[in-house]
Amino acid sequence: TCPPEVRIVEVGPRDGLQNEQWIIPVRQRIALIDALSASGLQTIEAGSFVSPKRVPQMAGSDEVLRGIARAPGVSYPVLVPNAIGMEHAIRAGADEVALFLSATESFSQRNINCSIAQSLERAETVIAMARRHSILVRGYVSCVLGCPYEGAVKPSAVADLAERLVAMGCYEISLGDTIGVGTPRQAQAMVQTVSHAVPLHRIAIHFHDTHGQALSNVLACIDEGVAIVDAAAGGLGGCPYATGASGNLATEDLLYMLDGLGVATGVDMEALLDAVALVENRFGVAARSKVFAARRRR
Ligand code: HMG
Ligand code: MG
Numbered sequence: 001t002c003p004p005e006v007r008i009v010e011v012g013p014r015d016g017l018q019n020e021q022w023i024i025p026v027r028q029r030i031a032l033i034d035a036l037s038a039s040g041l042q043t044i045e046a047g048s049f050v051s052p053k054r055v056p057q058m059a060g061s062d063e064v065l066r067g068i069a070r071a072p073g074v075s076y077p078v079l080v081p082n083a084i085g086m087e088h089a090i091r092a093g094a095d096e097v098a099l100f101l102s103a104t105e106s107f108s109q110r111n112i113n114c115s116i117a118q119s120l121e122r123a124e125t126v127i128a129m130a131r132r133h134s135i136l137v138r139g140y141v142s143c144v145l146g147c148p149y150e151g152a153v154k155p156s157a158v159a160d161l162a163e164r165l166v167a168m169g170c171y172e173i174s175l176g177d178t179i180g181v182g183t184p185r186q187a188q189a190m191v192q193t194v195s196h197a198v199p200l201h202r203i204a205i206h207f208h209d210t211h212g213q214a215l216s217n218v219l220a221c222i223d224e225g226v227a228i229v230d231a232a233a234g235g236l237g238g239c240p241y242a243t244g245a246s247g248n249l250a251t252e253d254l255l256y257m258l259d260g261l262g263v264a265t266g267v268d269m270e271a272l273l274d275a276v277a278l279v280e281n282r283f284g285v286a287a288r289s290k291v292f293a294a295r296r297r298r
Contacts, residue, residue: 016236049085106149139170145182180210184220250289
């Protein structure tokens with residue numbers, strides 16, 4: 001059975017835009033985040049403090065953080081991979097950051113240029129810095145249902161990493177099917193394994209929709225009691241270091257399902273679609289969602 005409430009973590013302004021062909025200027029990213037803030041979302045990922053040579057789409061995330069109108073009760077996390085990123089995030093006034101590690105060695109090397117063990121050391125450093133500044137830390141584990149370089153991934157490897165991140169001080173762990181290869185029963189089994197190591201209320205799920213399984217995977221996982229779900233407005237997104245991976249689950253498709261199931265989210269569909277319309281009409285990036293197509297606005 002589904003939980004009565006689900007918190008949607010909007011990752012569009014980060015995961016959605018980091019992989020677009022065009023670099024969306026800072027003022028438009030600010031406009032998108034402000035539009036999303038008006039929809040009732042409680043968590044909106046605002047950017048990423050990584051190497052601008054590696055991910056030029058996220059350059060200027062400090063200006064984005066400074067430029068948004070922070071809505072009361074809304075958190076605006078940013079990705080940080082290491083101490084340099086954390087210093088930048090602190091200087092820009094971040095109140096929440098997200099670490100991102102991989103369940104497989106090959107993806108860790110390609111994505112963040114270090115081994116899993118080294119990424120855990122970096123995580124310790126970042127968490128210590130965060131603690132000194134009372135900044136919340138979210139953790140991501142990538143490749144939880146498959147790796148673009150290594151194929152199948154053991155749920156126990158995901159559970160181990162998630163457990164260590166929580167022990168270090170992450171308040172929540174987002175389990176990422178980075179390349180969107182998982183199917184519902186597999187996703188459910190993975191979440192069950194992780195829930196033996198990490199309490200359910202600290203588990204979030206993050207599906208890319210490469211093979212059209214994202215929404216079904218969410219349903220299978222919320223039936224297990226998971227109550228935090230990542231999604232990107234307009235279904236944008238992907239990871240530049242995961243070839244072939246497509247967009248995130250679209251927030252509006254997720255919301256349509258949750259509304260239909262009677263699961264409370266606090267998010268208003270019309271306001272959310274206004275934000276998606278901004279992406280499509282002003283940024284010129286085509287939305288990739290069923291709900292937006294069904295209610296196309298110009
Ligand atoms: P590195 O180990 O120093 O090595 O960086 P590098 O060769 O990758 O980069 C070196 C350059 O970056 C140096 O500058 C550093 O000073 C600089 P240079 O000497 O060439 O002028 N540098 C930085 N600059 C700005 N901010 C920093 C920073 N750190 C070093 N924080 C690093 C390691 C992780 C920074 C780099 O590999 C990188 O930026 N990678 C990009 C990773 C990324 O953003 N991936 C996408 C996000 S993850 C994702 O999408 C998955 C997720 O959605 C969940 C899921 O779907 O599974 C979260
Ligand atoms: Mg992702």
